[in-house]
Amino acid sequence: MLNMTIDLDHVSRLANLELTEEERKILPEQMEKIIDWVGQLSRLQVTEEEKYTPVNFSLRLEEDEVRESLPQEEALAMAPEKSGDYIKVPRVLQGK
Amino acid sequence: MKLIELGLVEMVRVVKEGEVRATEIVEDYIARIEKEDKEIRAYLTYSFDRALRRAREIDLKKDKGKLAGAVIAIKDNIVTRGIRTTCASRILENFNPPYNATVVDRLEAEDAVIIGKTNLDEFAMGSSTENSGFFPTRNPWDKGRVPGGSSGGSAAAVAGLEAVAALGSDTGGSVRQPAAFCGLVGLKPTYGLVSRYGLVAFASSLDQIGPLARSVEDCALITSIIAGFDPRDSTSSPLPVPDYLAESGIPLPNFRVGVLDVSSLTGVKEEVVRNYQDVLRMIAGLGIEMQKLDLPSWEYALPCYYVIAPSEASSNLARYDGVRYGFRAESSELSDMYLRTRTRGFGREVKRRILLGTFALSSGYYEAYYARAAKVRQAILREFVEAFKKVDFILTPTTPEPAFRLGEKQDPISMYLQDYFTVAANLAGIPGLSVPSGFSTDHLPLGLQVLGRSFAESELFKFAFLLEKNLNLKNNRYGINTRGRRKNEN
Numbered sequence: 001m002l003n004m005t006i007d008l009d010h011v012s013r014l015a016n017l018e019l020t021e022e023e024r025k026i027l028p029e030q031m032e033k034i035i036d037w038v039g040q041l042s043r044l045q046v047t048e049e050e051k052y053t054p055v056n057f058s059l060r061l062e063e064d065e066v067r068e069s070l071p072q073e074e075a076l077a078m079a080p081e082k083s084g085d086y087i088k089v090p091r092v093l094q095g096k
Numbered sequence: 097m098k099l100i101e102l103g104l105v106e107m108v109r110v111v112k113e114g115e116v117r118a119t120e121i122v123e124d125y126i127a128r129i130e131k132e133d134k135e136i137r138a139y140l141t142y143s144f145d146r147a148l149r150r151a152r153e154i155d156l157k158k159d160k161g162k163l164a165g166a167v168i169a170i171k172d173n174i175v176t177r178g179i180r181t182t183c184a185s186r187i188l189e190n191f192n193p194p195y196n197a198t199v200v201d202r203l204e205a206e207d208a209v210i211i212g213k214t215n216l217d218e219f220a221m222g223s224s225t226e227n228s229g230f231f232p233t234r235n236p237w238d239k240g241r242v243p244g245g246s247s248g249g250s251a252a253a254v255a256g257l258e259a260v261a262a263l264g265s266d267t268g269g270s271v272r273q274p275a276a277f278c279g280l281v282g283l284k285p286t287y288g289l290v291s292r293y294g295l296v297a298f299a300s301s302l303d304q305i306g307p308l309a310r311s312v313e314d315c316a317l318i319t320s321i322i323a324g325f326d327p328r329d330s331t332s333s334p335l336p337v338p339d340y341l342a343e344s345g346i347p348l349p350n351f352r353v354g355v356l357d358v359s360s361l362t363g364v365k366e367e368v369v370r371n372y373q374d375v376l377r378m379i380a381g382l383g384i385e386m387q388k389l390d391l392p393s394w395e396y397a398l399p400c401y402y403v404i405a406p407s408e409a410s411s412n413l414a415r416y417d418g419v420r421y422g423f424r425a426e427s428s429e430l431s432d433m434y435l436r437t438r439t440r441g442f443g444r445e446v447k448r449r450i451l452l453g454t455f456a457l458s459s460g461y462y463e464a465y466y467a468r469a470a471k472v473r474q475a476i477l478r479e480f481v482e483a484f485k486k487v488d489f490i491l492t493p494t495t496p497e498p499a500f501r502l503g504e505k506q507d508p509i510s511m512y513l514q515d516y517f518t519v520a521a522n523l524a525g526i527p528g529l530s531v532p533s534g535f536s537t538d539h540l541p542l543g544l545q546v547l548g549r550s551f552a553e554s555e556l557f558k559f560a561f562l563l564e565k566n567l568n569l570k571n572n573r574y575g576i577n578t579r580g581r582r583k584n585e586n
Contacts, residue, residue, distance in 0.1 A: 006455055015410060015454040016417070017447055018439040027448065030508055034452060037509055038399040041468050044392075044475065051470035052477060054287055054301040054525055055331050062327070074194040078421035089419055092430045 006031050099124045100257045104166055104314035105341070107260055111154070111165035118151040118165035122209055125167045129211070129258045137233050138243075138253035139212040140172050143179045147209045154207045161207030163321060168203060169259035171250050172213040173220055174305065175294040176200055179210070183296050184228040185218045187416050187423045187441030197294020198329070199263060199305050199322045206321050211259055214249030218443045219413065220270055220298045222246050223514035224505065227445045232502055235277060237540055241499040244274030244514075250308050251278040261309040261318055267298050268401050269494075269518025271306040272530035276494035276543025279532045281315040281560070282308045284518075286550045287525035288333035290319075291326030299408035300331075302401075302522040312531065312564045316340035316557045323553075335551055344557040351559070353379060354389040354487035363513055365497040371534045371542045372493045378566055379491075387487055393476045397520040400476065402512060403456050403469035404523070409446075410453030416441060448508065477524040484549050489559055492517045494543030498536040517545055526550050531560050533567060 008028055012019055019027060072085060081088040099121050102110065110116045126144050133139055147167070154164055170176060173183045175193035177200075182188045200210065217227035225233045225248025235243040236256035243252040247264025251274035254262050264271040266284035275282025283306045290305045297303065307318040317340070324337040355376055359369050380386060418424035418437030425436035442450070456465035483490060496516050505511045521528035526547055533544035544563065548556045 008451070011451050011455045011458065014458060015450050016414075016434050016438050017442070017450060018435055019447075020439075023444070023447070027451070030448065031451065031455075033509060034402065034448075035455070038403050038465065038469075041396055041399050041403070041472050042464075044396045044472055046468075046471045046475050050474050051467070052301075052473040052523075057288075057333060057335075059330055060334070070194055077194060078191060080418060080421075080424035087420060090427055090430050090433050 006035060100128050100260075102260070103311050104163075104260045104309060105311075105317055108162065108164050108166055108317075112160050116165070118154040118207075118209065119148065121165050122147050122151040122167060122211070125211055125258065132256055132258055135234060135239060136236055136252050136256050136258070137231055138214055138249045138256060138258055139169070140182055140184060140215050140230060140249065141180050141213040143176075143210055143212050146179070147211050150204070150209045154209070157207070161205065162317070163203060163206040163208035166208040167211045167260050168208045169212055169214045169250055169253040169262040170200060170210055171216055171247050171262070171264045173216060173265055173296040173298075174199060174263060175296065176210060176213065179213060181213065181296070182229075183219050184216045184230055185441065185443065185446070186229045187437070189229075189423060191422055193294075195294065198291040198326045200294065202322050203263075214247070214253055214262060216249055217246035218446050219296070219409070220246040220265055220267055221409070221445050221449055223269070223273055223511050224500070224502075225249060225274075226502065227443060229443050234502070235499050237279065238499065238538070241501055241540070242277070244277035244495075244499065246270040247274050247308065251275055251280055251282070254278070254280055254308050254310060261307055261314055263305055263318075263322070264308050265295055265298075266304050266306050266518075266522065267302045267405060268522050269515040271308060272494050272518050272528055272543070272545060273514055275308050275530045276532075276541065277499040279541030280308050280310060281312050281532070281564075282306060282530045283315055283319060283553070283556075284521055284528045285319065285323065285553060286333075286527045288331050289323045289337075289527070289551065289553065291322075291324075291329040291332045293326055293328040297412040299405040300412065301408060302405060304522075312557060312560045313341055313344055315529075316344045319553060319557075333551070338554050340554055340557050343554045344561045346558060348555060348558045348562070350385075351488040351555075352385045352387060352486070354387050354483055354490040356389060356391070356490075356492055358493060361496075363496050363516065364493065367536045368493045368495070368497060368542060372544070375533050375544055375563075375567070376491070379563075382562075382566065389483055389487070389490065391479055391483065393472065393479050394520055396472050397476055397523055398512065398516055400469045400472045401515065401519040401523060402452070403465050404473060406449040406453035407456045407466050408453070410450045410457065413442075413446070413450055445508070473523050476520055480520070480524045480526060488548070488555065490547040492545045492547070494518065494530040494545040498538070498540035498542055521547055527553050527556055529556050529560050531563055531567075533563075
């Protein structure tokens with residue numbers, strides 16, 4: 001297995017997370033240890049070509065029929081910010 | 097005898113036969129919780145008013161359901177309409193779900209009463225309930241110790257007589273390990289037996305909802321109610337569900353039990369090994385045929401799990417972005433709002449797992465980690481399939497040690513090792529049941545895990561019932577035996 005150092009800045013960017021000062025101190029070493037530990041997976045002789053699938057009965061399709069679903073009002077009730085029937089978010093594009 | 101000491105099956109009987117009103121039971125439990133929970137802190141949210149309202153309705157009903165008057169606690173990662181559901185995370189601190197999980201609907205349809213929502217490790221990630229974003233829960237057996245996790249609040253509630261039974265969720269051992277730590281019976285059902293609709297997703301290919309109870313028959317009764325096909329969960333199985341309780345007393349025909357050589361395992365405490373060997377001797381004494389198993393891929397189950405579970409979690413938890421519900425951090429710009437919301441809303445262990453999963457799925461590493469783990473997982477499944485050609489059940493200790501002290505495990509890997517015996521069942525999708533098997537030298541409960549073939553819950557209950565009867569344990573600290581009747585104090 002690859003034995004490379006984890007680029008935490010890159011990974012945290014991908015995960016949409018920012019690290020605190022304290023996390024910056026402790027996380028790199030912890031993550032290295034965990035990744036090193038899971039690295040032992042490469043030692044098991046695996047002949048499997050197949051990957052695991054959790055369900056082995058055939059999935060059924062839904063009938064195409066109209067049914068009651070969550071009313072819009074209730075779906076919107078938990079939104080942090082609303083404007084009429086819409087969820088409101090900060091602006092998408094950064095203005096100068 | 098106090099009402100709160102009644103087991104579930106007995107409690108339902110007295111309510112149905114009109115000997116006791118559901119309202120009396122709920123009032124007794126509320127009094128108990130108000131007294132005990134200041135210290136134990138099993139619950140994040142109480143739903144006393146709603147419980148009393150429900151109890152009054154049940155008392156007026158002529159035809160009462162199969163769980164009439166059963167006071168049940170629900171892990172706070174299972175959504176409840178009108179009762180706050182937080183996953184013990186700041187990011188969902190004020191989330192009030194607009195719908196019920198299927199399991200909650202099914203319990204209430206049989207006249208169970210939901211008394212509150214229990215504490216957990218944030219998003220079910222942990223083995224001690226210390227990762228809760230709010231506060232830790234204490235083990236009723238020894239308040240300086242953890243109740244296990246992640247369903248630690250549910251286990252502490254049932255062991256502390258603050259509920260007659262509870263629901264938890266089990267992704268890598270989160271029902272079975274706290275059941276063992278608190279002297280309870282806990283089931284991780286076969287993947288697909290119980291609907292996951294309304295269970296907040298952690299690792300979707302591993303998660304299952306399961307009950308924690310004071311006896312095998314109580315556990316069997318709840319399982320019968322919550323199991324079965326649900327059109328709202330595409331992974332739920334269409335197989336018919338037997339009446340586990342009615343079947344649990346029927347003796348099993350000839351069967352064989354597979355056992356492991358646990359004495360050679362590092363990290364397993366000596367008293368756990370001793371207890372396991374004692375139980376095996378007892379089983380041999382019953383004339384049950386045993387066979388030593390060699391499961392070489394077992395050793396890889398834990399690292400396999402710690403690639404698969406964080407990978408799925410990193411994807412599932414991407415939905416917490418502050419847009420539609422939950423916590424939102426103030427910001428003038430969208431992408432910055434996402435970043436601040438997640439950074440401030442998630443706790444440390446959740447972040448650690450999201451980062452680990454993001455890494456394992458990232459370009460350049462996917463084949464080496466995730467794809468590799470998916471193949472190892474298949475190898476583990478194949479090994480189980482082979483083993484179950486030779487034996488009907490596999491027995492292991494549930495945990496490598498009894499309940500540990502709060503704050504004792506600081507290093508993440510030492511905490512992950514808690515799941516040593518339990519994760520393989522989640523990886524292979526098979527059912528696992530933990531039953532109380534004795535006590536440590538400090539008089540802390542120990543658990544025995546029984547693994548079986550997929551959808552063989554009925555056989556698991558039958559075997560567990562036999563074990564429970566022969567181990568003859570008082571399974572909680574209040575001296576109530578496993579059948580719900582008080583035994584003489586000795």
